[in-house]
Amino acid sequence: xxxxxxxxxxxxxxxxGPVMLPSIYNGKDRTFFFFNWEAFRRNQATTLSSQMPxxxxxxxxxxxxxxxxxxxxxxxxxxxxxxPASRFNPVTQEILKLYPQPxxxxxxxxxxxNAGLAEKVARTSFRVDHSPSASDQLNGSMMIAxxxxxxxxxxxxxxxxMDELGEHNYHSSLGWTxxxxxxxxxxxxxxxQHLRIFRTPQLAxxxxxxxxPGLGPQYIGGPPTVRxxxxxxxxxxxxxxxxxxxxxSDNLAHTVGTHSIKAGFTFLRxxxxxxxxxxxxxxxxxxxxxxxxxxxxxxxxxxPNFTQLPMPSAVDTRFFQRRYFMYAQDEWKVTxxxxxxxxxxxxxxxxxxxxxGRNAMFIPSAGRVVVFADEYPNGTVPILVNxxxxxxxxxxxxxxxxxxxxxxxxxxxxxxxxxxxxxxxxTIVRSAAGLYYNGVGAGTQSSALWSNIPFSVAVTFEQxxxxxxxFTMSNPFSATPxxxxxxxxYVIHKVVIPYSLQWNFTVERELPQAMGLRISYVGAHHxxxxxxxxxxxxxxxxxxxxxxxxxPGAVQPRRPxxxxxxxxxxxxxxxxxxxxxxxxxxxxxxSRGWLLNAEYQYVRTLGTEGFLDQFKRNDSRGNLNGIRxxxxxTS
Numbered sequence: 016x017x018x019x020x021x022x023x024x025x026x027x028x029x030x031x032g033p034v035m036l037p038s039i040y041n042g043k044d045r046t047f048f049f050f051n052w053e054a055f056r057r058n059q060a061t062t063l064s065s066q067m068p069x070x071x072x073x074x075x076x077x078x079x080x081x082x083x084x085x086x087x088x089x090x091x092x093x094x095x096x097x098x099p100a101s102r103f104n105p106v107t108q109e110i111l112k113l114y115p116q117p118x119x120x121x122x123x124x125x126x127x128x129n130a131g132l133a134e135k136v137a138r139t140s141f142r143v144d145h146s147p148s149a150s151d152q153l154n155g156s157m158m159i160a161x162x163x164x165x166x167x168x169x170x171x172x173x174x175x176x177m178d179e180l181g182e183h184n185y186h187s188s189l190g191w192t193x194x195x196x197x198x199x200x201x202x203x204x205x206x207x208q209h210l211r212i213f214r215t216p217q218l219a220x221x222x223x224x225x226x227x228p229g230l231g232p233q234y235i236g237g238p239p240t241v242r243x244x245x246x247x248x249x250x251x252x253x254x255x256x257x258x259x260x261x262x263x264s265d266n267l268a269h270t271v272g273t274h275s276i277k278a279g280f281t282f283l284r285x286x287x288x289x290x291x292x293x294x295x296x297x298x299x300x301x302x303x304x305x306x307x308x309x310x311x312x313x314x315x316x317x318x319p320n321f322t323q324l325p326m327p328s329a330v331d332t333r334f335f336q337r338r339y340f341m342y343a344q345d346e347w348k349v350t351x352x353x354x355x356x357x358x359x360x361x362x363x364x365x366x367x368x369x370x371x372g373r374n375a376m377f378i379p380s381a382g383r384v385v386v387f388a389d390e391y392p393n394g395t396v397p398i399l400v401n402x403x404x405x406x407x408x409x410x411x412x413x414x415x416x417x418x419x420x421x422x423x424x425x426x427x428x429x430x431x432x433x434x435x436x437x438x439x440x441x442t443i444v445r446s447a448a449g450l451y452y453n454g455v456g457a458g459t460q461s462s463a464l465w466s467n468i469p470f471s472v473a474v475t476f477e478q479x480x481x482x483x484x485x486f487t488m489s490n491p492f493s494a495t496p497x498x499x500x501x502x503x504x505y506v507i508h509k510v511v512i513p514y515s516l517q518w519n520f521t522v523e524r525e526l527p528q529a530m531g532l533r534i535s536y537v538g539a540h541h542x543x544x545x546x547x548x549x550x551x552x553x554x555x556x557x558x559x560x561x562x563x564x565x566x567p568g569a570v571q572p573r574r575p576x577x578x579x580x581x582x583x584x585x586x587x588x589x590x591x592x593x594x595x596x597x598x599x600x601x602x603x604x605x606s607r608g609w610l611l612n613a614e615y616q617y618v619r620t621l622g623t624e625g626f627l628d629q630f631k632r633n634d635s636r637g638n639l640n641g642i643r644x645x646x647x648x649t650s
């Protein structure tokens with residue numbers, strides 16, 4: 016193959032100035048604009064290798080393979096190891112069109128290709144500032160970031176990748192700053208963000224329900240999931256996402272004597288909508304050679320060893336969250352040498368029930384998954400209700416609002432204190448400490464609610480034991496369906512917002528030759544961290560309510576809550592860690608033709624970010640993953 020091409024370009028520009036409209040408006044000294052645009056383009060290719068059906072196999076010719084049997088003729092071999100065209104299954108013949116032709120001989124890795132990949136990114140920003148009076152300053156801005164959507168590659172050029180992968184981010188804001196009086200300034204800001212995420216599968220216009228009986232409507236198009244032993248599998252996930260955030264904030268600053276006082280609030284409303292194809296996407300069809308002795312021969316005849324039908328074909332989820340932040344702080348010039356800064360911040364993060372009404376959670380006191388609704392909502396899968404009979408919340412004495420069970424954390428006060436002291440004319444000592452909360456995302460809290468039964472499942476249709484198939488690809492979902500006998504369940508821990516205690520101590524010293532030295536100690540203690548904020552390689556991050564100690568024999572019969580397998584607890588505040596850092600900085604201002612900026616950092620971390628043993632959740636305490644002990648940066 017020829018050497019794959021590679022080309023990369025980055026370019027852009029900006030301009031600004033007063034808004035001037037001849038004979039209409041003169042914005043000199045009043046109205047200004049700024050416009051920026053930048054782009055990134057990259058064209059490259061990669062080499063893909065895959066295993067496709069041979070030309071002979073597509074004709075039903077298996078003369079190059081061991082003898083294949085005809086299950087409909089008592090297991091006698093096909094004459095000349097050739098399947099007659101009249102026996103080809105019409106459904107699998109449609110699926111066969113998805114497989115590209117090989118370009119290498121033989122039945123091994125027989126398709127090698129250079130696949131081109133083009134990436135594009137564009138960012139645009141625009142801002143207008145206007146001064147209607149000496150006391151008022153208005154501004155508005157729009158920022159647009161277009162990451163693709165770009166294609167991504169699968170195992171071959173024909174399938175398995177993404178036609179569109181990327182995101183379009185639109186952010187707009189309005190601001191009004193008003194000088195109420197010489198010592199008082201107020202700033203009001205409004206913001207809106209719209210984020211669209213693209214995960215469009217390759218062959219998105221392909222509709223397998225047009226030729227696979229019983230598959231039903233598909234809300235995320237693409238090929239079915241097909242697994243044939245010794246042939247590259249067809250599988251193509253996909254989803255659509257939209258996120259919107261509305262923000263309102265106001266900050267008031269007032270100076271009185273030696274005090275600079277600030278206070279303000281912020282309100283955030285977050286919304287996220289997701290539509291994702293349920294695995295196995297657009298049906299699952301598996302062929303392992305159970306009937307002829309050759310998996311692809313089974314495929315040509317339309318004899319799967321089992322099939323799966325996702326219910327529903329795609330899950331529609333919507334997450335809401337409201338966040339409220341308030342603060343007050345004072346910077347006090349105590350003496351000419353000492354400045355003190357102190358304040359208090361309050362944060363309230365409220366979860367909101369899903370708009371779809373699909374809220375279910377395992378309740379230990381009931382020993383079952385409970386549906387939080389007055390009646391089973393739209394999207395409930397009947398076979399799961401019939402099999403596991405999850406009760407409605409009111410029948411077990413619980414409220415229908417799941418957040419009244421999960422709870423809200425209202426005790427999120429965060430004090431801060433800082434000091435700066437001028438020890439000598441050339442030496443300053445600084446120290447600060449504060450408490451900071453880590454917000455828990457709406458999706459992190461809510462995703463477990465719709466992941467529980469009875470809202471999603473892949474129903475399996477198994478062939479019976481024996482040499483003759485009971486169903487074919489012409490009726491792939493005609494057998495008696497089954498669901499997992501021991502489903503996984505989820506419970507959301509009572510809401511506890513993780514937080515961090517942070518502190519620092521710094522000495523700054525002015526040196527000769529326009530140089531400055533800074534030595535700092537920075538510490539932090541992260542408390543009540545959950546799975547959303549941790550995770551190390553090979554570690555478990557969620558407790559399992561249904562775990563049992565190791566013992567001889569099968570695990571499932573010993574589990575306390577039947578018929579469930581794992582019962583994962585989401586957002587359990589189990590983890591903590593500490594960080595201690597020594598930072599040294601040496602800077603030289605530009606003088607006599609040269610400057611210097613050197614920073615060194617020594618980091619020591621210790622904590623837990625997961626566990627190996629469900630009954631010893633502190634068993635992996637140690638150095639945290641991904642933290643470099645020594646870092647040196649110079650310029």
